[in-house]
Amino acid sequence: MMTKFLLRMILLPVFLIVIAARLALKIVNKLGAYAVTLFWFVLAVATFFIIKEQQYWQLAIVGISVAFSLAALTASVFLEMTLEDIERFLRNRA
Secondary structure, eight states, X not given: OHHHHHHHHHHHHHHHHHHHHHXXXXXXXXXXXXXXXXXXXHHHHHHHHHHHHTOTHHHHHHHHHHHHHHHHHHHHHHHHHHHHHXXXXXXXXX
16 A cells, blocks of 8 residues: 555656656657758758759768758657657556
């Protein structure tokens, strides 16, 4: 009886932190999607001018930028899914 009460007292703040983190990640993902779309548009325009000026070495910089933005999006989605799994585990546990 007392152990279950203590477990719930410990899990409640953890559960609230997970919910807050998940909500923050959803907001970041929504804003990040618009920011990445704008970023890729700017990179597309830059790529056009880079090819026009025949500065092909700069295309490597554009490629690296695109790769890092995709990695950041993948990491945020993975983190959100992980937090969702932790939240589901804590709901079933308490």
